[in-house]
Amino acid sequence: xxxxxxxxxxxxxxxxLLGREPNDVEWSVISVIWSEHCSYKHSRKYLKDFLTxxxxxxxxxxxxxxxxxxxxxYRVVFKIESHNHPSxxxxxxxxxxxxxxxxxxxxxxxxxxxxxxxxxxxxxIEKGRNKYLFEGVVGGISFYxxxxxxxxxxxxxxxxxxxxxxxxxxxxCVGLLGPEQKSYRGKAEGKGNLLLLVxxxxxxxxxxxxxxxxxxxxxxxxxxxxxxxxxxxFLGKLLIESCLEAASTDGVxxxxxxxxxxxxxxxxxxxxxxxxxxxxxxxKVPQREENMTAExxxxxxxxxxxxxVIRPEKAEEIISIFKKWDLEAEIxxxxxxxxxxxxxxxxxxxVDLPTELLVDGSLIFxxxxxxxxxxxxxxxxxxxxxxxxxxxxxxNAINDLSLxxxxxxxxxxxxxxxxxxxxGFGDASVLRIKGTNKGIAVVTDGNGRYCxxxxxxxxxxxxxxxxxxxxxxxxxxxxxxxxxxFGDPDEPEVFYQFREVVKGINLASxxxxxxxxxxxxxxxxxxxxxxxxxxxxxxxxxxxxxLSYLIKPGLKVVGNRLYLIGD
Amino acid sequence: xxxxxxxxxxxxxxxxxxHALKVVGxxxxxxxxxxxxxxxxxxIILPGGFSYGDYLRAGAIARFSxxxxxxxxxxxxxxxVLGICNGFQILLEAGLLPGAMLPNETNSFICKEVLLExxxxxxxxLKNYRVGEILKMPIAHKEGRYYIPDRGLEELxxxxxxxxxxxxxxxxGSVENIAGIINRKGNVMGLMPxxxxxxxxxxxxxxxxxxxxxxxxxx
Amino acid sequence: xKKWTVILEIFLKEGIFDPQGKTxxxxxxxxxxxxxxxxxxxxxxxxxxxxxxxxxxxxxxxKMSEIFLVNPVTEDFSIRVEE
Amino acid sequence: xKKWTVILEIFLKEGIFDPQGKTxxxxxxxxxxxxxxxxxxxxxxxxxxxxxxxxxxxxxxxKMSEIFLVNPVTEDFSIRVEE
Ligand SMILES: Nc1ncnc2c1ncn2[C@@H]1O[C@H](COP(=O)(O)OP(=O)(O)O)[C@@H](O)[C@H]1O
Numbered sequence: 001x002x003x004x005x006x007x008x009x010x011x012x013x014x015x016x017l018l019g020r021e022p023n024d025v026e027w028s029v030i031s032v033i034w035s036e037h038c039s040y041k042h043s044r045k046y047l048k049d050f051l052t053x054x055x056x057x058x059x060x061x062x063x064x065x066x067x068x069x070x071x072x073x074y075r076v077v078f079k080i081e082s083h084n085h086p087s088x089x090x091x092x093x094x095x096x097x098x099x100x101x102x103x104x105x106x107x108x109x110x111x112x113x114x115x116x117x118x119x120x121x122x123x124x125i126e127k128g129r130n131k132y133l134f135e136g137v138v139g140g141i142s143f144y145x146x147x148x149x150x151x152x153x154x155x156x157x158x159x160x161x162x163x164x165x166x167x168x169x170x171x172x173c174v175g176l177l178g179p180e181q182k183s184y185r186g187k188a189e190g191k192g193n194l195l196l197l198v199x200x201x202x203x204x205x206x207x208x209x210x211x212x213x214x215x216x217x218x219x220x221x222x223x224x225x226x227x228x229x230x231x232x233x234f235l236g237k238l239l240i241e242s243c244l245e246a247a248s249t250d251g252v253x254x255x256x257x258x259x260x261x262x263x264x265x266x267x268x269x270x271x272x273x274x275x276x277x278x279x280x281x282x283x284k285v286p287q288r289e290e291n292m293t294a295e296x297x298x299x300x301x302x303x304x305x306x307x308x309v310i311r312p313e314k315a316e317e318i319i320s321i322f323k324k325w326d327l328e329a330e331i332x333x334x335x336x337x338x339x340x341x342x343x344x345x346x347x348x349x350x351v352d353l354p355t356e357l358l359v360d361g362s363l364i365f366x367x368x369x370x371x372x373x374x375x376x377x378x379x380x381x382x383x384x385x386x387x388x389x390x391x392x393x394x395x396n397a398i399n400d401l402s403l404x405x406x407x408x409x410x411x412x413x414x415x416x417x418x419x420x421x422x423x424g425f426g427d428a429s430v431l432r433i434k435g436t437n438k439g440i441a442v443v444t445d446g447n448g449r450y451c452x453x454x455x456x457x458x459x460x461x462x463x464x465x466x467x468x469x470x471x472x473x474x475x476x477x478x479x480x481x482x483x484x485x486f487g488d489p490d491e492p493e494v495f496y497q498f499r500e501v502v503k504g505i506n507l508a509s510x511x512x513x514x515x516x517x518x519x520x521x522x523x524x525x526x527x528x529x530x531x532x533x534x535x536x537x538x539x540x541x542x543x544x545x546x547l548s549y550l551i552k553p554g555l556k557v558v559g560n561r562l563y564l565i566g567d
Numbered sequence: 568x569x570x571x572x573x574x575x576x577x578x579x580x581x582x583x584x585x586h587a588l589k590v591v592g593x594x595x596x597x598x599x600x601x602x603x604x605x606x607x608x609x610x611i612i613l614p615g616g617f618s619y620g621d622y623l624r625a626g627a628i629a630r631f632s633x634x635x636x637x638x639x640x641x642x643x644x645x646x647x648v649l650g651i652c653n654g655f656q657i658l659l660e661a662g663l664l665p666g667a668m669l670p671n672e673t674n675s676f677i678c679k680e681v682l683l684e685x686x687x688x689x690x691x692x693l694k695n696y697r698v699g700e701i702l703k704m705p706i707a708h709k710e711g712r713y714y715i716p717d718r719g720l721e722e723l724x725x726x727x728x729x730x731x732x733x734x735x736x737x738x739x740g741s742v743e744n745i746a747g748i749i750n751r752k753g754n755v756m757g758l759m760p761x762x763x764x765x766x767x768x769x770x771x772x773x774x775x776x777x778x779x780x781x782x783x784x785x786x
Numbered sequence: 787x788k789k790w791t792v793i794l795e796i797f798l799k800e801g802i803f804d805p806q807g808k809t810x811x812x813x814x815x816x817x818x819x820x821x822x823x824x825x826x827x828x829x830x831x832x833x834x835x836x837x838x839x840x841x842x843x844x845x846x847x848x849k850m851s852e853i854f855l856v857n858p859v860t861e862d863f864s865i866r867v868e869e
Numbered sequence: 870x871k872k873w874t875v876i877l878e879i880f881l882k883e884g885i886f887d888p889q890g891k892t893x894x895x896x897x898x899x900x901x902x903x904x905x906x907x908x909x910x911x912x913x914x915x916x917x918x919x920x921x922x923x924x925x926x927x928x929x930x931x932k933m934s935e936i937f938l939v940n941p942v943t944e945d946f947s948i949r950v951e952e
Contacts (some may be wrong), residue, residue: 090942142676146707147617149579203886228943230881232888234577234620288886302886326576410676412707414761415615417583420769432769434586547769619896622889623829623910624857628896631854660857667859669798674805714802714860740803789906793878795913810914810938819933823872823917830878830913831893834906850902855893 002027005035010363017357025343025350028295030358032261033268036523039362042489043521046502050516051509056478057517064108064186064257065175066517068479070543073179074433076440077111080119080172080483080539082522086229087169091136092143095169096231097303099144102173104257104306107240110184110247111175114416115431116145118155118171119444119483119537123164125403130159133167140231141171142410147233148240152411153419153429156444157404162533166526170483172539174442176433184247186256186266188309188335189274193253195267196315198322198329199239199305202262203288205229206301235304235327242325243306249321251314258305264298264358266307267333268341272359274309277340280333282350294345309335369499370492374453426553427469430544439544441475446483448533455497459504459536466540467512474551475542480509482519482538487531489523497534498523505536514540568647568782570595571608573638573654575629579616580651580763587763591779600632610647610691610782611638613654615707615761625668625710626656635661647691648755652708655747655757664750664757665723666715672740676709680771682734683746683760687727690753695777701734702774704760711759713741713748726751731758787836790843791868794851796861797828831855832868840867870919873926874951877934879944880911914938915951923950 002024003011014030015021022030036042052060058075059067065079083098099116106113118141123130145152150173177183188195206229246252254274256266263285271278282297292300310318315331322329336342341358343351354361408423420439421430428443445466451458463480470477482505487494509516525532544550555562570588572595574581581597588595596606605611618629629635635657642648642663650658658664671677683702688694696702715723720742723729731747739759747758762775798804804826811825837843847865856863881887887909894908916933920926930948939946 090940093943139675146676146709147577147579147620149616200886204884205886228885230886230888230943232620232886234617234622234892235888237577237579237617237620289884409678412676412678414678414705414707414764414770415579415583417586417764417767417770619892620888622892623855623896627854627857628892631896631900667857669802669860670805672803672805674809716859740805787904795876795878797913797915807914813937814933817933817937819918819929821870821919821929822933823919824915825917826915828913828915830880830911831890832880832907832909832911834908835902836904836906846902846904850897850900850905854896854900 004031006031010034013363017361018353025294026353029264029298029351029353032299033264033358034362037260038265040521041362042365042367042523043498045364045366046499049502049506051506052515052517054513054515057515059183060515060517061519064105066479066481067109067183068517068541070438072436074436074438075177075183076541077106077109077175077177078172078481078539078541079105079518080170080481080537081105081520082168082170082483082485084166084168084485084522084525087137088167090228091133092140093228093230095137095140096144096233097229098169098171099141100231100233100236100303101259102171103148103150103236104239106173106175107243107306108184108186108255108257109175110182110255111177112244113150113173113240114176114418115174115442116150116152116171117442117444117539118152119446120155120157121163121168121448121535122159123161124159128164130164137167137169138407138410144231144233144236146412148237149415151413151415151419153413153431154423154443156446157407158448160448160533162526162531165530166532168485168525168532168535170485170537172444172481174440174541182247184252184255185273186270187254187274188270188278189276190253190335191337192312193335194310194312194315194331195278195280195333195335196308196310196318196329197285197305197332198242198308198327200232200235200302201286201288201328202297202300202302204292204296204300207296207299229301229303232304238325238327239304239306242322242327245321246308246318249314249318251311251318252308253311254309256307258307260301262298262300262302268355268358270307270309271339271341272355275339277336277338277342277355278333279336279342280344282343282345284330284332286328286330294343294350298343367490367495368492369496371496372493420547420550421473421552427472428475430473430550432547437546437548439547439550441470441473441542441544443469444537444539445469446535446537448535451497451501451536452533455500455534456504459501460508462536462538463505463508463512466538467514470540470542472551472553474549475544477512477514477540477542479515479517480538480540482516482536484519484521485525485532485535485537486523487525488527491527491531494531501534501536568609569607570610570612570782571598571605572612572614573598573600573634575600575618575632577616577618577620578614578653580614580761584612584614584651584763587766587775587779590766591776591783593779593782598634600629600634602634603637605637605641610649611641613650613657615652615654618653618657621710625653626660629657630660639663642755645752645754649692650757651763652759652761655759656710658755658757663755664748665719666713668710669712669714670710671712677738678705678707679738680705681736681738681760683731684734685730686732687730689727690730690749690756691781692756692778693730695781703772704762704765704774706738706760708759711739711741713745715742723748730756787838790835790837790840792833792835792843792847793866793868794831794833794847794855794863795828796856796863797826798860799862802860843867870921873918873920873923875916875918875926875930876949876951877914877916877930877938877946878911879939879946880909881943882945885943926950
């Protein structure tokens with residue numbers, strides 16, 4: 001494989017940093033971890049501006065998920081993630097593996113996943129492949145979420161022409177840590193601690209998925225797609241139970257899921273966070289296919305795998321937990337002091353790279369941006385609206401509601417018996433916390449059309465709407481996870497949209513004092529004429545201190561008064 | 568009574584069932600699918616979920632779990648066994664109840680609250696309900712279309728084995744609106760709806776309470 | 787011992803409604819394939835199995851089908867060996 | 870025109886992981902069928918279709934497969950006519 005997807009200047013930069021020419025395997029490793037998807041090279045500079053701290057924030061961005069404190073020892077863990085490109089190619093598996101991936105992010109914190117929400121964008125359902133994509137995606141989310149027993153409690157969906165070539169599939173997962181539970185970080189530290197790889201065997205699936213997500217999705221997609229990843233929700237469920245059991249022992253130092261860029265990113269990021277290094281033996285990695293090369297093993301994005309950093313004296317106890325759940329668990333290496341990512345394969349050292357170079361070494365790009373003109377909007381809407389418009393609008397609204405019901409009927413939203421306000425009943429969904437009076441309100445909101453017309457205001461609007469939705473059920477908004485979906489950042493207008501959207505979220509978040517604790521950026525969603533609207537999705541979590549004040553919508557009693565608040 | 572809740576790989580309503588039993592004041596125990604010991608349970612509950620991912624057919628693989636041998640013996644000796652949703656599917660596959668489950672007629676997973684009519688309360692599990700009583704419980708399944716060939720159906724009726732029927736709307740295309748059945752002796756029952764999700768007002772229904780309350784008393 | 791590839795096809799019994807098949811038939815009709823009169827959808831298993839001869843492996847797969855792979859209440863099956 | 874029964878078998882492409890097949894293989898192993906080396910599970914469609922001759926109906930089913938019934942990214946298919 002060697003170098004792929006890197007620009008000339010990045011190649012030079014790598015050689016300079018390293019002081020030598022990397023070998024082929026090393027080039028593959030650098031290429032994938034310096035991809036947009038892993039390194040956030042176009043967005044890092046701007047995301048740093050977010051408000052990320054508050055009294056109740058226990059963990060902000062940078063870890064596998066954000067953590068907020070609800071008091072009495074209860075902490076909520078959450079994050080949103082996109083799986084747009086895989087879903088465009090194979091909607092069912094793309095969406096299913098998207099669910100699996102975000103669930104493992106929450107699991108890596110050591111928290112039990114308690115809810116999922118989705119945020120979906122497709123082209124008009126009556127046109128082309130859109131219905132097929134829509135049905136596949138909803139089917140895939142239903143397949144994975146239902147099987148692992150994590151309720152999908154809400155979401156949102158919009159159909160617009162601009163998403164025809166590039167649907168958006170964002171999924172948010174919410175987890176809970178109880179008073180007795182420790183939270184973990186994706187951290188490898190402590191010389192001599194062991195690297196335990198658990199779950200599925202490693203195959204060739206999803207090779208180069210991270211760089212795939214960092215590329216334009218064009219008509220060539222079928223030719224250059226990575227081999228498709230297939231989700232195994234059954235194994236996903238076993239991973240949840242076994243990892244939570246392992247996390248309850250005192251032998252675990254760190255937990256990290258394997259997502260984009262597989263072993264490369266999970267190992268090097270864990271090592272970097274722990275200011276340590278790792279030494280890995282690829283022959284120890286359980287393989288599903290024969291004759292896999294070092295690159296293939298390192299870069300594979302096979303699903304349903306987790307990495308645990310464990311104390312050697314507890315290894316036997318922890319491995320026996322995974323055996324009990326019929327899962328494979330292999331020690332593939334150990335933590336070393338020197339801050340390096342060292343890989344052996346068939347008796348040879350094939351990678352020897354500084355973790356700093358891998359994780360923090362990529363160039364940062366700050367491409368040019370350009371404001372654009374949007375069509376002039378008539379301020380006198382009233383004169384334009386005719387009776388048939390109103391009828392059409394009402395019909396659409398009704399169809400829309402029945403379509404949404406058709407979606408959430410396919411999701412098991414009541415498993416875990418905490419869903420006190422299910423989808424279809426309120427502006428946000430509400431979960432109770434068993435053993436307390438507390439509730440958690442969760443919602444996803446976004447409006448690409450508004451953001452296209454005015455990226456900054458549109459983003460502010462999305463934050464405000466999420467906030468209002470939490471308030472409407474009686475919750476106090478606490479924190480945001482943002483899923484940012486854009487076109488190609490090298491198009492100046494797209495980069496303008498990105499910068500403005502980040503400003504808008506930031507302004508709203510600071511004004512309302514609702515910090516951002518986690519998020520995700522997905523670029524390259526369509527290009528040129530076919531690019532999507534800038535589509536930030538705001539996932540928000542709020543708290544209800546006392547569920548007896550839960551507000552359910554609907555007019556309750558004849559004679560009650562109606563008030564309109566605001567202007 | 569001592570109640571055992573079985574965990575198969577992929578079971579996902581074990582904790583919900585445990586919680587529902589706690590709500591009525593029962594301290595249940597968990598039973599692991601690889602064990603052979605029922606730990607003196609007087610009632611065994613097979614909870615819902617996706618045992619073995621529901622791969623091949625719902626319940627088809629779990630029914631060969633080691634603990635199923637003991638459960639089958641236990642049931643044959645008259646022990647009380649309740650299968651909820653996936654648990655019901657496992658009981659059918661194991662032959663402890665007649666018939667089979669097919670994919671829903673809608674061809675999709677369905678999650679919603681449904682109404683049920685108690686058509687026969689002649690079993691421990693339903694003795695606290697009146698015949699004709701209408702219950703409200705959630706369903707959440709993809710393979711809930713109960714099917715039994717005509718001869719079997721006649722026998723089910725002859726021996727009064729149909730205990731719960733969907734009331735009003737039949738959500739999944741089940742034969743004769745069947746939602747729950749018992750074996751001839753009445754000690755084994757299976758139902759597709761989730762009573763454990765209907766034991767607290769805050770979740771929208773308490774229709775399932777009486778089922779779990781019936782397990783409180785000694786027989 | 788030789789390795790054989792045995793194919794097991796499983797369909798719902800005649801007379802049992804197959805909603806998936808019907809949905810696909812309707813979709814085909816809408817796509818202009820009006821000449822399709824019926825569609826039924828089943829499962830097919832490709833089983834790689836070691837054995838001395840054809841009779842042996844077919845017998846084994848039949849046994850698996852009877853006790854596990856096929857539900858006799860709702861399904862019919864057929865077995866063939868791929869050459 | 871005659872009525873034909875065309876069988877369309879669809880499997881995941883070689884190399885794409887088939888979790889269902891793997892789980893069933895493990896179950897078979899536990900049931901004592903250790904001689905099973907691999908299981909892959911696919912879909913099979915029994916299509917009743919009107920047409921003049923074999924070539925015509927096979928062509929039609931191939932067309933349906935290519936535009937609708939099969940996902941070329943992940944699946945391979947084969948067609949046969951039942952006599
Ligand atoms: N893609 C989806 N997945 C799950 N639930 C959805 C989805 N889209 C809409 N819903 C649910 O349907 C209901 C109505 O959706 P929506 O009209 O977006 O709500 P509102 O306009 O009240 O914010 C909500 O409860 C929402 O959670």
